[in-house]
Amino acid sequence: MKNILKLTLAILKPDVVKVPFVVQEIRHRILTAGFYVVQSRSVNLSHQEVEHFYSEHAGRFFHQRLVTFMKSGPIHVHILAHPEAIQLWRQTMGPTKSFITQFEAPETIRGSFGLTDTRNCTHGSDSLASALKEITFFFPKFNYEEWSEKHEPLLR
Ligand code: RTP
Ligand code: MG
Secondary structure: OOHHEEEEEEEEHHHHHHHHHHHHHHHHHHHHHOEEEEEEEEEEHHHHHHHHOHHHHHHHHHHHHHHHHHHOOOOOEEEEEEOOOOHHHHHHHHHHHHHHHHHOOOHHHHHHHOOOOOOOOOOEEEHHHHHHHHHHOOOOOHHHHHHHOOOHHHHH
């Protein structure tokens, strides 16, 4: 199970998916950062699915705004692999609040393309436990052990 450390779940949120140029640019950044793209899908989440995915934020002032945004259109979901997957993807995305990030980390994805604190382009798992839960949520048939056995040596 330790090899899950080398995977993370990335989401391109609806604001990004609506703009093909930004989708291409983010895919380019994913590859140049050194990630291997394990599996991808496009999905339009229902209200209930978004509520479930972001249940940790239930009750926060931005929760309703976040749910409305995340169900507003298709999202692109990727399982990314890298020896430091979780940390590297969060570094590539940049800090949550785009309004600040555009000045403090303009080279990051959120710094380059984020529109607001909520419409901030991308999602990334924030821990091992989240990565496990989120990968299972979007890819219920994904088999960590099988993947690790075949591919993990390539990531050393
Ligand atoms: P994410 O979960 O999407 O990777 O982002 P994160 O860890 O950097 O941020 P988190 O605190 O988990 O918040 C989840 C998402 O909620 C929206 N948000 N809006 N002040 C606001 O309007 C606000 N704060 C957070 C963002 O879309 C954030 O990514
Ligand atoms: Mg988060």
